[in-house]
Amino acid sequence: MDAIRSWLRRRRSNDGSERELRTDGGVTGAPEREEGLIARYRRSDAVRSAPFWLPAFLLVGLFVYGAIFWNILISLTDYSGLGDPQYGSFDLENYGRLFSETGSYSFTNAFVNTVILLIAFTLICLAFGLVVAILVDRDIRYENTFRTIYLLPMSLSFVVTAKMWLWMFSSDGGLVNVLLGVVGIGPIDFIRNPDPNVQLAAVTFALIWQFSGYAMVVYLAGLRAIPDEHFEAARVDGASLVRMYWRVIIPQLRTATVSASVVLMVFALKAFDFLRALYGSSTPSVGTDILATKMVRVAFDNNQVAYGSAIAVVLFVMAFSIVTPYLYSEYRRGAL
Amino acid sequence: MSGPDQGSTLSRVGLYVVLVGLVLFYLLPLEAGIVTSFKTTGAYGSTQPFLPAFDGLTLEKWTGAFDELSGGLFNSVIMAVPATAMSALIGSMAAYGLTNVDWRGQVGIYTLFIAGIFVPYQAVLVPLKRFWSQWVPLDVWLEPLWLLPGLTSDHGGLFALMITHVAYGIPICTLLFRSYYKAVSDEMVEAARLDGASIRRIYRRIILPLSVPMFAVALIYQFTQIWNDLLFALILIGGSGDAAVVTQELVGVGQAQEATDFPLQMAAAFVTALPTLLVYIFFGEQFAKGVTA
Numbered sequence: 001m002d003a004i005r006s007w008l009r010r011r012r013s014n015d016g017s018e019r020e021l022r023t024d025g026g027v028t029g030a031p032e033r034e035e036g037l038i039a040r041y042r043r044s045d046a047v048r049s050a051p052f053w054l055p056a057f058l059l060v061g062l063f064v065y066g067a068i069f070w071n072i073l074i075s076l077t078d079y080s081g082l083g084d085p086q087y088g089s090f091d092l093e094n095y096g097r098l099f100s101e102t103g104s105y106s107f108t109n110a111f112v113n114t115v116i117l118l119i120a121f122t123l124i125c126l127a128f129g130l131v132v133a134i135l136v137d138r139d140i141r142y143e144n145t146f147r148t149i150y151l152l153p154m155s156l157s158f159v160v161t162a163k164m165w166l167w168m169f170s171s172d173g174g175l176v177n178v179l180l181g182v183v184g185i186g187p188i189d190f191i192r193n194p195d196p197n198v199q200l201a202a203v204t205f206a207l208i209w210q211f212s213g214y215a216m217v218v219y220l221a222g223l224r225a226i227p228d229e230h231f232e233a234a235r236v237d238g239a240s241l242v243r244m245y246w247r248v249i250i251p252q253l254r255t256a257t258v259s260a261s262v263v264l265m266v267f268a269l270k271a272f273d274f275l276r277a278l279y280g281s282s283t284p285s286v287g288t289d290i291l292a293t294k295m296v297r298v299a300f301d302n303n304q305v306a307y308g309s310a311i312a313v314v315l316f317v318m319a320f321s322i323v324t325p326y327l328y329s330e331y332r333r334g335a336l
Numbered sequence: 337m338s339g340p341d342q343g344s345t346l347s348r349v350g351l352y353v354v355l356v357g358l359v360l361f362y363l364l365p366l367e368a369g370i371v372t373s374f375k376t377t378g379a380y381g382s383t384q385p386f387l388p389a390f391d392g393l394t395l396e397k398w399t400g401a402f403d404e405l406s407g408g409l410f411n412s413v414i415m416a417v418p419a420t421a422m423s424a425l426i427g428s429m430a431a432y433g434l435t436n437v438d439w440r441g442q443v444g445i446y447t448l449f450i451a452g453i454f455v456p457y458q459a460v461l462v463p464l465k466r467f468w469s470q471w472v473p474l475d476v477w478l479e480p481l482w483l484l485p486g487l488t489s490d491h492g493g494l495f496a497l498m499i500t501h502v503a504y505g506i507p508i509c510t511l512l513f514r515s516y517y518k519a520v521s522d523e524m525v526e527a528a529r530l531d532g533a534s535i536r537r538i539y540r541r542i543i544l545p546l547s548v549p550m551f552a553v554a555l556i557y558q559f560t561q562i563w564n565d566l567l568f569a570l571i572l573i574g575g576s577g578d579a580a581v582v583t584q585e586l587v588g589v590g591q592a593q594e595a596t597d598f599p600l601q602m603a604a605a606f607v608t609a610l611p612t613l614l615v616y617i618f619f620g621e622q623f624a625k626g627v628t629a
Contacts, residue, residue: 046442049433049434055429056449056510057445059499059502059503060449060452062503063464064455064503064504067459067463068460070463071459071462132358135351135355135358136355140351148620157563157564157566157586157608158564159583159587160564160586160606164602167601167602168368173380214627217627266454266456272567273566276566276570276587280587292458299461299462309462315458316459319454319459327450336450
């Protein structure tokens with residue numbers, strides 16, 4: 001208790017004269033002679049806590065931010081994977097090339113696919129997750145069991161789910177086609193369909209299977225945070241169930257919606273592993289590229305490294321145009 | 337009860353019907369996959385995908401899958417276990433260094449860390465590849481140091497992969513631990529401080545013992561992430577070779593055969609998924625905390 005009291009007094013006096021206020025007679029500060037700017041700096045919290053945050057800072061600084069910066073530099077060269085990148089002359093040639101490509105292998109096509117996947121996947125996951133969360137929140141028995149099952153696919157690797165859905169969708173005994181056959185719809189080859197929209201829809205469906213449980217748990221946490229009185233009040237007002245959720249409850253889930261959609265969008269941008277396992281390194285026969293797969297093929301399979309880096313920069317800008325407003329609002333909210 | 341009233345019996349029955357329907361939606365693909373993995377190639381063609389083949393039940397595909405993936409499983413374990421532990425420990429230390437001390441700028445550094453969670457890996461692949469192959473070619477440097485039997489110089493790539501996973505795990509681990517440490521009583525830390533405990537001593541004696549539940553969450557989350565990754569492995573280890581991890585090997589399983597061997601592919605998928613499935617089954621609560629942090 002003494003220590004806390006003296007700490008409070010120190011905070012009030014706020015001039016760093018804590019040693020005078022110590023009640024136990026101990027000495028915590030540096031010896032008297034070490035005054036001056038450097039000595040004070042050395043004692044400051046930033047420096048004394050450095051052994052704790054510095055290793056992390058160096059690793060993240062080097063491997064994340066340093067690498068991003070380096071990637072931007074490489075995207076301005078014409079590095080092709082042979083020899084070393086020439087940092088002597090920079091130009092925007094690779095960025096011009098992004099928009100000059102045409103056809104189903106083009107950057108534009110991959111960009112459009114990425115945006116479609118992003119929006120369709122995120123919206124359906126959110127809507128589906130919300131409905132499931134509302135159902136699970138209705139005071140059911142075995143709630144834990146249901147929740148555990150709904151979240152289970154998220155623990156699997158993209159590669160595992162890709163293998164599973166490759167089989168699910170296959171016209172050679174895959175479950176989806178067998179079930180479709182029951183209702184009289186002939187086998188459809190979803191994964192190698194000549195229509196790129198069918199392929200994209202199949203991919204989106206599989207990703208929703210994997211991640212809608214995530215939207216569900218986020219919404220469930222949001223619903224649990226709403227006080228019971230809000231449900232009560234709506235019921236007293238005689239609002240119907242649908243109306244109550246639509247007007248009273250869902251508007252209060254804004255924070256959950258925002259954070260879930262940011263994370264889901266980032267998942268969608270990262271869906272590389274899934275598509276790579278489905279389609280391998282070869283160029284898709286129809287235009288089903290997304291930027292994540294196109295970047296890797298261009299940079300590592302076709303050795304157009306600088307061009308691939310430019311695609312990566314676009315991907316990075318997309319991710320951060322989603323994340324920056326979110327982080328800023330979190331910062332304003334004081335959540336950081 | 338936080339939801340609205342229970343409603344009529346009929347609507348309760350309807351509710352459970354829908355919930356069980358959802359269970360089927362999430363579990364049927366897994367169930368059918370497992371069932372298929374126990375079939376012979378012959379039985380596969382003649383039975384329904386979600387029904388077992390009672391006459392042709394076999395472990396042949398599982399042993400086959402295990403044979404094909406055993407090298408990858410070994411590599412994944414020796415890479416993922418240390419990477420998981422290191423990223424959790426470094427993340428915990430960083431969270432402490434950025435929480436329980438009073439200095440401006442910590443929010444700035446912390447924000448930089450959090451933003452790191454959202455970086456698409458594509459944005460760093462080319463530099464990482466160059467860094468680990470041209471600047472710090474661990475496979476060359478470490479060659480004379482490999483003492484473990486069976487490891488070749490290829491495994492330098494595995495080491496690079498490990499360090500990369502540590503770096504990319506730190507942001508999320510820092511987030512997990514920091515929100516936890518913010519809740520740790522300030523008074524306790526301040527009191528210890530005024531009694532003359534050093535920053536390091538406070539971490540070791542107060543913070544670390546308090547962090548055990550959060551370590552469980554961080555370790556489970558990180559292990560799942562690292563085990564499941566394909567992209568970093570593909571770039572840093574390369575197509576094949578002795579150092580390939582299990583997800584890399586899984587991509588190639590069953591592709592050499594002329595007709596797709598779905599039972600083998602399903603068995604291989606479950607061999608790969610088994611570690612994270614077990615983690616999920618035993619620590620589902622902590623897993624959920626990690627993914628929703």
